Amino acid sequence: MSATAQVDFNAMSDDAFRAEAREFFEKAYPENLRFMPRRLSWAESKDWWVKLSKKGWLAPNWPVEHGGMGLDPAKLIIYWEETERAGIGRMPDQGVTMVGPTLIRFGNDAQRAKYLPKILSGDNVWCQGYSEPNAGSDLASLRTEAVLEGDHYVINGSKIWTSMAHNATNIYVLVRTDKSAKQQRGISFLLLDMKTPGITLRTIRNIAGHEEFCQVFFDNVRTHKDNLVGKLNEGWTIAKGLLTFERLNIGSPRRPLQAFEQLDPLARARGLFNDAGFVDRYTALKMDLNDLGSLYQRYVDKVRRGEALGPDISMLKVFAMDTYQKLAELLLEAGAEYGAFADEIKLGDEKIDLMTPFYTSRPGTIYGGSNEIQRNILSKYVLQLPS
């Protein structure tokens, strides 16, 4: 690791750390990848990944002894805010966001020594195998099975909606290891090399025409039992324990705000600010976005104070994604005839992409637990309504 990894960022003032992060992100991140309306592919990400890694800034959430920045929650939020501000794209970052923290908390020394350095170097790119064709919202009913034969688990089944699996070198999966136990109890967390014999995949084209997710098939795939993370049959707890920051991040108002900024040039070019009906809807949405900011800030402040986030954080995702979709819909409507154009449109000197926010916002109410599942969570654990 480089010398900068030794700096105690947490001892810096918030302002000083923010200034340093801002300067670095502004100078070092490639201009052509700023404010991308979609996830970056690995090919697009690689240079930035390595640059971050060399500076010791790739894994802000990992402890220093594992090659991370060891940021406390307050500094971590500043780091995020500055990446958002600079328009830094979402890389295939499962290794940093999920695998690293999982191994640091639940893995053993051998697993950490084997995998963490390769995540940092960019040699390993991870994807997440949770959902299955028959286990989507009802994830705990998953049936991909791992049976111990000697020192190896033999895996059969299939995972689906695996984002960027075709870019990945490794996959972490939830598998059923005890069929007799109650649903959540018989699930384990395994690490696999995508090149293991028996793993095949097909890409799935989404309605935008992009191939971002895949189905992965496991046909008598053998992996050494050393690749079990944590204890046998405790995979569900591991998977659940890591979602806190993810859920906060997903509720950030930055992404919808970015899309909102496209609405201004369009509305000006089409004279829509003279249209009272449009102004009403525009204003209501703008105020929704500001209010989302207030709700987000409440959770950010909680994290800063070192408080744990409870199940009520689900409401942030519900409101953020509902608002994001409404905004994308207004953008299309404001486009009138242009609202059906598949590609970027030109209005005077302005180039505006109307369709991408629609396609990016659409799955937001489905992935990571659909908004209906989030409402079930809120109903059960926050309002404590009976089942």
Added chain:
Amino acid sequence: MSQQDFTEHRAMLSDSVTNFARGVELARVRKLRETKMECDRAVWKQMADLGWLGVLVPEQYGGMGLQLGDMAIVAQGLARALVPEPVTAVAVLAARVLTDSKNDSLKKKLLEGLVSGDILPAVAWQEQAGTLDVSKIEMQATPFEGGFRVNGSKRFVVGASNADGYIVSANSAQGMQLLWVPRDAAGATLEFDTLADGRQSGTLKLADVTVSKDNVINAGKAATESLARAIDHTAVIASAELTGIMIRSLEITLEYLKTRVQFGKPIGSFQALQHRAVDLYIQQELSSAVLADVLGVLDGVNANEPDAKTRSAAASRAKARCTDAALLITRQSIQMHGAIGFTEDCDVGLYVKRAMTLAAWLGNGNAHRRRYAKTEILQGAAA
């Protein structure tokens, strides 16, 4: 005040309001429509003794000299219990206008009386429905040797029925005058319209009412600015009341969902109602988050007093969200109760009606979105 003292003192304030609210009888609220007893001066005196009327009033006039964030706690707690007394109209709207006065002797008399509960001043500024613009008035103050002769009428006066006097705004050659008109002033007449929650909306008619120079509270640009600021602050505290209303209404409803059995199960086990309850809860929490943010802006947590544009935009954010959320939550509270929710005996109806009254006061959701659009969106977008 240290952060810890600050938190502790707000917790104490909250406790004292909760204790008071526990003793409030809804029977009186339920009968308001017939009794018109919207302000019981004994209750008023009790609240004055607890210091609540003086939360925002400087200490030199007997007040506590605290912030809007503190007043919001009081207002939310009282609204939860549906206390009908016009605390917000007096302790925020009137108190703010009086605090800005440069007429020291009048200011001292009225503020001390306001804080002790002995003088109940009502602000009569509005003449037209649907505007928050303090300059849209026709009441005229014509100078004569000893002061002004005032003509015109004011509408939608909150707290008018028990007021001991009125703070009226009027046009004059020297700009706006804010004047103190005692209740029994010759030429002043009052009429009332009953509101949804049984409280009274006052119309004050002034025909050649003479106001002496001693009773000028403020004048000119200072008067306009003081009134506009007071109205924004009051709209925010009304928003705090609306959060109290929605929180209690949803509490009652969730309790009902857990206990009412149909089809052999508590109705709260049905997903259609669960998801609706969750959506109401999200609106409630959104309202609280926005209110907290806005109180922070107005109390100058990050900087000093915000400029007028920032202040009004913030106030509009709070009033728009809290109004719409309170209306939605209270109306859905009826729906989730079913037929019983539409009866006089069921408490949720009282919350619906108070929400409507508070929603219509000082700009409903639509009015505040339009005001927000005017300054925050259309001015920049025209370019």
